[in-house]
Amino acid sequence: MSNPKAVVLVSGGLDSTTVLAMAQQQKFDCYTLSFDYGQRHRAELMAAENTSKTMGAVEHKVVKLDLGTIGGSALTDESIDVPEEETEGIPITYVPARNTVFLAIALGWAEVLGAQRIFVGVNAVDYSGYPDCRPEFIRAFEVMANLATRSGVEGQTLSIDAPLIDMTKAEIVQAGVALGVDYSLTVSCYQADEQGRACGKCDSCRLRRQGFVEAQLPDPTRYV
Template identity: 75%
Template sequence: MADNKRAVILVSGGLDSTTVLAMARKQGFDCYTLSFDYGQRHRAELLAAERVSASLGDVEHKVVKLNLDSIGGSALTDTGIAVPEEETSGIPVTYVPARNTVFLSIALGWAEVLGADDIFIGVNAVDYSGYPDCRPAYIAAYEAMANLATRAGVEGHNLRIHAPLMDMGKGEIIRAGIALGVDYSLTVSCYQATGEGLACGRCDSCRLRRQGFVDAGVPDPTRYTAG
């Protein structure tokens, strides 16, 4: 790979996106990390995103302000909707309407400005919560659209949306990250983390994360609230 090949990495501060950042670095990309202050209730993730980006050697970390809470429709952006602490069927209320489409669109714009042909996102279709914008068909469709809708695509650049975790279980993801030197104690995954980043241990994201460390056979470094 040529030197100074750039990529935009969507980094939420959670376990999956941090692993993806480590993978992109391993592939030799200069990583420009992108996070969103979108009105989420679990804002400790923004501090975590900054921490993991710095720890894994990003070139630049950018936080874009969005107001997805102004339209609501999700337990993650509307404090009037409770975060479920029991398993549910179907698409859960923690789904944020069109979130990955919005996020990828901003990432695509920044990639064009940077002259980057590669965008990495930590979506996963194995251990996930049933979100429609985490499926292989969605990523393939978005990549096709990106190449149709941008100057870079029209001028012959092959824009790629990388989702390296798509077919991996949470335990596999954790093992891969540890092999790449990821410090998961820096990450926050909880849907209702405290301002200090303490996890509830009960929401869907916490359950998947906790089971992932069990499956990986490594100690869980997550800091949980008491009780």
């Protein structure tokens, strides 16, 4: 009997790579999905492809979008600087509707594949305050997904799995290391250079570094 299929959203970063390992541990055949959405940190796309291949994903797909056409984020608008100091409220690195768009496309691919699980690496503990990383968002999207699809209407219920949702960054790192994840292949930085080296200053870098420190594990991140 063949393994069930799952679509796994991967960015090339620490969280989504850990989620891929978790899905594989659950014996899913994993189809990984990344987005070329106009982000300034494009080294993540190479990292996503590399980790997917290295970890044995059945297929890796990159969907091209251009969220830069609507702007509104330091990650898609070169005229907005990536902040290197902590800020209050929802930071300017929030990309409007990003996870909604990504999950919608993942939903479409899941239908085509006959997959009933979508894995996503959102986190509501050690995150930057993004509204589309909260449990209530994931629950609401799952309800919508089963109302909006042929598979859902025909009784093949689709689930959105967010296994990191309540974990700290240190717990995520520990879980990934236990599953054999090679974090040196991942890129989390919002402004990584073309070689994938991290700035060490942005919010994502700070959270990542703190995770390794609190996990009491060596940080394999390559910094500029």
